[in-house]
Amino acid sequence: xxxxxPTKKKFTVSPAPHFFSGxxxxxxxxxxAAALLPALAASVIFFGWRAVRLQAAAVAAAVVTEAVISRxxxxxxxxxxxxxxxxxxxxAFNLPPDVPAWLAAAGxxxxxxxxxxxxxxxxxxxxNPALGGRLFVAHxxxxxxxxxxxxxTAETAGLDAMTYATPLGAAREALVERIxxxxxxxxxxxxxxxxxTSALAILLGGMVLLSMGYISWRIPAAYLGxxxxxxxxxxxxxxAVALSPLEHLFSGGLMLGAVFMATDxxxxxxSGKGMLAFGLGCGTITAVFRLYGGNPEGVxxxxxxxxxxxxxxxxxxxxxxxxxxxxxLWPRKA
Amino acid sequence: xxxxxxxxxxxxQIRSGSVxxxxxxxxxRIDDFKRFTERxxxxxxxxxxxxxxxxxxxxxxxxxxxxxIGAEVSAGEVIAAPSGAVSSTLHASVFGKVSxxxxxxxxxxxxxxxxxxxxxxxxxxxxxxxxxVDWEGAAPEDIRARVLEAGIVGMGGAGFPAxxxxxxxxxxxxxxxxxxxxxxxxxxxxxxxLLLEETEKVVAGLKIIMRxxxxxxxxxxxxxxxxxxxxxxxxALEKEENIFTVLLTVKYPQGAEKQLLKTVADREVPxxxxxxxxxxxxxxxxxATAIADAVLHGRPLIERVVTVxxxxxxxxxxxxxxxxxxxxxxxxxxxxxxxxxxxxxAGGPMTGVAQRDLGTPVIKSTSGLVVLxxxxxxxxxxxxxxxKCLTVCPMGxxxxxxxxxxEKGRREDFAGLSGADCMECGCCAxxxxxxxxxxxxxxxxKALEE
Numbered sequence: 142x143x144x145x146x147p148t149k150k151k152f153t154v155s156p157a158p159h160f161f162s163g164x165x166x167x168x169x170x171x172x173x174a175a176a177l178l179p180a181l182a183a184s185v186i187f188f189g190w191r192a193v194r195l196q197a198a199a200v201a202a203a204v205v206t207e208a209v210i211s212r213x214x215x216x217x218x219x220x221x222x223x224x225x226x227x228x229x230x231x232x233a234f235n236l237p238p239d240v241p242a243w244l245a246a247a248g249x250x251x252x253x254x255x256x257x258x259x260x261x262x263x264x265x266x267x268x269n270p271a272l273g274g275r276l277f278v279a280h281x282x283x284x285x286x287x288x289x290x291x292x293x294t295a296e297t298a299g300l301d302a303m304t305y306a307t308p309l310g311a312a313r314e315a316l317v318e319r320i321x322x323x324x325x326x327x328x329x330x331x332x333x334x335x336x337x338t339s340a341l342a343i344l345l346g347g348m349v350l351l352s353m354g355y356i357s358w359r360i361p362a363a364y365l366g367x368x369x370x371x372x373x374x375x376x377x378x379x380x381a382v383a384l385s386p387l388e389h390l391f392s393g394g395l396m397l398g399a400v401f402m403a404t405d406x407x408x409x410x411x412s413g414k415g416m417l418a419f420g421l422g423c424g425t426i427t428a429v430f431r432l433y434g435g436n437p438e439g440v441x442x443x444x445x446x447x448x449x450x451x452x453x454x455x456x457x458x459x460x461x462x463x464x465x466x467x468x469x470l471w472p473r474k475a
Numbered sequence: 476x477x478x479x480x481x482x483x484x485x486x487x488q489i490r491s492g493s494v495x496x497x498x499x500x501x502x503x504r505i506d507d508f509k510r511f512t513e514r515x516x517x518x519x520x521x522x523x524x525x526x527x528x529x530x531x532x533x534x535x536x537x538x539x540x541x542x543x544i545g546a547e548v549s550a551g552e553v554i555a556a557p558s559g560a561v562s563s564t565l566h567a568s569v570f571g572k573v574s575x576x577x578x579x580x581x582x583x584x585x586x587x588x589x590x591x592x593x594x595x596x597x598x599x600x601x602x603x604x605x606x607x608v609d610w611e612g613a614a615p616e617d618i619r620a621r622v623l624e625a626g627i628v629g630m631g632g633a634g635f636p637a638x639x640x641x642x643x644x645x646x647x648x649x650x651x652x653x654x655x656x657x658x659x660x661x662x663x664x665x666x667x668x669l670l671l672e673e674t675e676k677v678v679a680g681l682k683i684i685m686r687x688x689x690x691x692x693x694x695x696x697x698x699x700x701x702x703x704x705x706x707x708x709x710x711a712l713e714k715e716e717n718i719f720t721v722l723l724t725v726k727y728p729q730g731a732e733k734q735l736l737k738t739v740a741d742r743e744v745p746x747x748x749x750x751x752x753x754x755x756x757x758x759x760x761x762x763a764t765a766i767a768d769a770v771l772h773g774r775p776l777i778e779r780v781v782t783v784x785x786x787x788x789x790x791x792x793x794x795x796x797x798x799x800x801x802x803x804x805x806x807x808x809x810x811x812x813x814x815x816x817x818x819x820x821a822g823g824p825m826t827g828v829a830q831r832d833l834g835t836p837v838i839k840s841t842s843g844l845v846v847l848x849x850x851x852x853x854x855x856x857x858x859x860x861x862x863k864c865l866t867v868c869p870m871g872x873x874x875x876x877x878x879x880x881x882e883k884g885r886r887e888d889f890a891g892l893s894g895a896d897c898m899e900c901g902c903c904a905x906x907x908x909x910x911x912x913x914x915x916x917x918x919x920x921k922a923l924e925e
Contacts, residue, residue, distance in 0.1 A: 150812060150817075150833055151815075151816045151817075152816070152817065152818065152819055152829070152830060152831050152832075153816055153817065153818045153829070153849040153850075154584075154818075154829040154830070154831050155818065155829055155850070156829070156912055156914065156915050157824075157825065157826050157827060157828065157829075157899075157901055157904075157914060158824060158825040158826065158901030158904050158905050158914070159818060159820050159824040159825070159827065159829065159845075159847055159850075160505065160661065160824045160825060160905060161850070161852075161904075161905055161910070162503075162905055162906045164863075164906065164908045165852075165908050165910070166856055166859060166908050166909055168908070169859070169861070169908050261857075262857065263857055263859070264856075264857030264858050264859050264860065264909070265857060357862075406859045406860055406861040406862070407859055407860050408860075409860075410862070411860055411861075411862035411865055411873065411875065411876075412862060412865050412873070413865075413866070416862075455876075459873055459892070460865060460868075460871040460872075460873070461871050462746060462870060462871045462872060462893045462896055463500075463733060463737075463743060463746070463869065463870040463871045463896065464733065464743045464744050464745045464746040464747075464748065464870075464896070465745070465746045465893070
């Protein structure tokens with residue numbers, strides 16, 4: 142054309158839509174990492190440098206493993222997306238304070254190399270990498286993983302480490318005097334894995350994710366709700382003291398699991414109904430394990446078990462397609 | 476806003492006390508960017524020195540050329556005639572001489588055969604049709620024949636031949652004709668300006684549509700960001716007993732046919748069905764004005780209003796141009812294009828097509844030209860299965876699984892997930908943190924199904 146216009150103009154051609162929400166994988170992952178900061182701070186307050194040591198070792202090992210494997214698989218380097226950092230942090234949060242740093246590193250290597258990358262990397266893993274890593278170290282170094290030392294702030298500090306029990310362990314052994322107050326459980330001033338003890342700090346981070354829409358309320362609500370309901374309704378196993386539903390919610394790995402690990406996008410259902418089903422499943426398994434299992438804990442196992450059911454749940458909880466009648470439970474044949 | 480008339484029980488009540496808007500499941504709330512052009516009156520541009528008229532301006536089969544190279548044509552003269560049941564007529568948009576019939580860039584992105592008319596230096600030849608003075612007594616067939624003769628297609632973007640939609644399918648009855656004034660795509664203000672400046676014509680067009688389709692009831696559905704237009708419409712409709720207005724929530728894709736009917740009539744068009752299955756018919760505002768022009772004034776469709784908007788334009792606006800006007804003239808009128816690399820979108824930013832050539836012409840379905848800065852970013856990262864796409868899909872589909880089924884060529888899975896129900900609104904791709912080209916994967920899946 143004539144006039145002031147150049148005849149040739151450089152255009153970028155890309156497919157529709159031409160607008161985007163601005164939500165990207167790195168933004169999601171780094172926000173999750175940031176939401177873990179309150180729990181990280183709580184772990185430092187209650188367990189001191191031991192917590193920092195484990196977190197540093199796990200994050201470093203996770204990031205290095207991710208980089209090495211991306212290289213080996215000849216894939217673009219993905220350490221910038223923050224997902225390895227989140228895995229490393231979550232794994233460290235799931236360790237008792239006195240395990241050696243190399244154990245944290247070993248768990249992180251397993252989490253990234255086997256649980257995540259061997260399945261195809263971010264988006265393709267079936268199981269939650271951090272929980273897979275925890276399972277690996279828990280079975281490889283059982284006694285180290287079940288030895289809990291008191292938080293720095295506990296009155297019992299200085300006592301024999303071996304005798305210090307987590308609230309759930311104390312309840313299981315009917316050691317009533319060792320069960321901390323509800324307030325201490327809520328703020329995290331109890332024995333346990335470094336990042337799991339403070340329900341308060343975890344809830345703070347969870348609120349951030351919830352308000353930004355990065356996690357849905359459905360899984361945590363269904364999970365926590367079903368644990369509360371079942372621990373209230375069901376009798377405890379032989380020789381144990383019953384904890385109140387609130388004590389169950391604030392003790393052990395439940396809050397960390399319900400807010401940060403059962404909400405992992407990759408390994409949980411995609412539909413709202415599916416998320417509710419997933420949370421209910423996790424809650425039921427956790428309650429049964431806690432009340433009757435061989436181990437007073439049950440969160441990591443219940444989430445991993447439900448991870449395996451995710452594809453099935455997805456299949457049975459598809460939304461109703463606009464302009465069709467409500468379908469039966471069984472998926473429609475093609 | 477003065478008064479919103481309540482529709483009969485067939486419609487969901489739209490107002491109780493304060494202004495209450497209605498909407499549908501899913502969708503996304505995005506900045507509508509209407510502020511750039513919503514207060515710019517429609518400005519008529521002179522005919523271009525050369526008009527490029529692609530044959531393909533309607534859904535279905537393109538019309539056949541009926542003029543030779545060298546022929547003298549006046550504006551409004553038929554240059555291509557319908558070639559099938561779902562086809563349309565094409566008219567010369569300027570007075571001049573046919574200089575070529577050859578491939579030319581088309582807004583769809585590919586090259587396509589076009590009739591090129593060199594505008595005569597002087598003179599103003601126009602040949603229209605006889606106005607249908609007594610359209611209120613005319614047979615519906617005659618009105619539909621006039622709409623076909625005038626070459627009218629859906630002007631909101633789909634380009635579906637209007638006369639086909641006006642005919643109730645066998646065994647179906649159309650009770651309600653809905654004028655779609657949602658205009659839910661960001662930036663576009665064509666329907667808004669037409670409602671404000673040509674209110675009477677929109678109403679006349681709706682009444683003609685009601686007559687042609689045998690609909691007893693008319694509805695104009697407007698998004699609440701066009702409250703001034705609704706106000707004017709209400710005044711124009713004061714004496715109409717069978718025409719109602721509905722205020723819609725500002726949400727994309729509110730103007731999608733099925734979502735619009737769900738909102739207006741609280742009825743879901745069945746999967747694979749047509750609006751007639753729920754007794755409705757939907758036409759765009761500009762289609763209504765074109766129908767009014769054709770019937771009342773005998774004017775065939777040779778011009779349309781286009782919003783030229785976006786970032787970096789000095790004078791964004793709404794321009795009435797002859798069909799076949801190259802995009803460069805529109806951008807010039809809007810004071811652009813800005814320097815440097817950019818994206819030029821024909822249509823709105825959600826469903827429009829990125830352009831590569833300034834010589835591409837305006838066609839019947841070109842509702843807007845939007846200038847956007849380039850957006851370099853990593854695309855098609857692995858799906859996180861976050862499920863965001865499910866929450867925004869207005870059709871209740873699972874876009875992430877559909878895209879994966881299509882990508883892997885799994886036809887049965889794609890069909891089992893109701894891939895054919897996708898209307899390609901782009902909400903899923905808008906929210907996808909992995910920047911996956913979900914719409915294009917689903918298009919691929921649909922192609923595999925055939």
